[in-house]
Amino acid sequence: MPTAPARATQRRHRAGALDIRNIIGGLLAAYGVILTLMGLLGDPETDKTGGVNANLWAGLAMLVVGLVFVAWAVLRPTYVPDGGAEDPSAD
């Protein structure tokens, strides 16, 4: 599930090579999907968690947070000047 790096590459021309929000959002969303599936299909191991399906709830929460980050990056993209960093402060 390599969604995170792929997403960042797509937006390159617009947000620079690396919009950190896409990377964070992509990774958290991917984790969210994996954990949600574990929660639905796997053993919830309630003896450890004290009765809560921890994977399911944590997975859903991560999915939401991840999607919020991606949405933020899509709605408010970062633009960088062509040719990388122009830095007047360099000696």
Add this chain to the structure above:
Amino acid sequence: MASWAPTVLASDTLIDANAVDYLIVGLYFAVVLGIGLMARRQVSDSVDFFLSGRSLPAWVTGLAFIAANLGAVEIMGMSASGAEFGLPTVHYFWVGAIPAMLFLGVVMMPFYYGSKVRSVPEFMYRRFGTGAHLVNSISFAVAQLLIAGINLYLLGTIIQALLGWPLLVALLVAAVVVLSYITLGGLSAAIYNEVLQFFVIVAALLPLTLIGLDRVGGWGGLTDKITEAAGDNPETAPAAQQLNSWPGNALSGFDSDLLSVVGIVFGLGFVLSFGYWTTNFVEVQRAMATDSISSARKTPIIGAFPKMFVPFITILPGMIAAVLVSEIADTKAGEQVAGGTGGTVTYNDSLLYLMRDLLPNGLLGVAIAGLLAAFMAGMAANISAFNTVFSYDLWQRYAVKDRDDDYYLKIGRLATVGATVIAVGTAYLATNFSNIMDYLQTLFGFFNAPLFATFILGMFWKRMTATAGWVGLVSGTLSAVAVAFLSEDAFGSLSLGVIPVGGQGAAFLAAGAAFVVDIVLSVVVSLVTRPKPVEELKGLVYSETPREDLVDADEASYPWYRRTLPLAGVALAMVVVLNVLF
């Protein structure tokens, strides 16, 4: 729950991870290396490599600012301290870190960013010249190597606990991964990874804390169980001390309440923490990578907000582990329990055991990824700060001058490789100390407390001379070392025990002594030596710098929540409330 047999073999793994956990961990590493590869295409000159081209927004550097420190110190050290001492550990955050971070943003950052220096030692050079610069650069470089070694050691022990690899193999593999992502992308890659790591670590520790609290029956259940355990074991700190942050006698090692409070406020809060947060280039470097003086000042202030709540996901799990995990509870009761990462269970193992007992496969993978990420980020931060200081402040200034940018970029990459190799060696040094916090605090006392004294005097007193700069630093550092040797256990078995203070109190005392000696000698030496001409002090000393150079002209037009001072005020008010509540 089946408790582990006491005859655990060293090759057994502490935690049972399955394929899904490995997938989660693998995904993290793929992203980290991907960031390095992508960042590499963007690195065009040495300012890019070392200072990220000064282009990052404040929320990114703010999170990186605290994430750079969210490695060994916070996660293992703070949960260990939470398990052992309980709530007084929050002083590291609410008396220690936060006020210092706010002070850095409000008062000191304009000098750092405005003078366009590339490192903290370079500021030293501009203000005091060669002597102080050389002392600062070398002591900083050495400290970073030692601390990188500690982070690497912790990383190795986790890999060992997880995969059952021998420590040496684990150390080498961990070192190679860290090395590849910094040499590929420089500071940008390190900062991006830190921010990413921050979210992964929260995603790991927050569920762990919530499940743990649920299992012990909420805050009420936790206090009941700690009270019960403390009642059964009179050798540990009494429950009242574990459950209230003040006066924190067990943490400071002072019997007297008054001395304990003074020790915590002056030793930890003022000298150690201000020294650490305001002069440590690992931290300051993150703020220097921002796009404006306003962002640079806001970096530590924005970082202060999440930092306030970090104790709830580090110290609290430690306290929970001490009552919920049988191995840690037995250790706290004074027993020697076989197991853990080092053969015998120590408080540093609290978090790993809590993960084992509470997290289902899946979340366990996130937790492992988070811990690995934290240690790698900690080590990467030390090494990226080291290579900046080594290439600019030592190599370019004293060894080979006036070469082109490519040359110093290459030296920076070589320094990274060299530092990683040395860190593998220092990782072995770290094995001699049972409580890693003590070791780190001892180091900070030597390097940061006198540095802070010299900086603050130099920034506000134009009369302070170049000679005073290096004399203060050297004498301050030596007095810290002397006090540590004379204390009961700051240097473990090497300490002589002449001064009857042990534990964290010894580190506070050493730092305090370093601060006082530095100030006194700096003033005395300044009065008998010749000061620098006033015109050379513009941008370096408060009274000689025009006010408009210290603030961002655009900032007045921002809404209040994007301005430095209102943000700092809100953070300060919140931390006062937290101190009153606990």
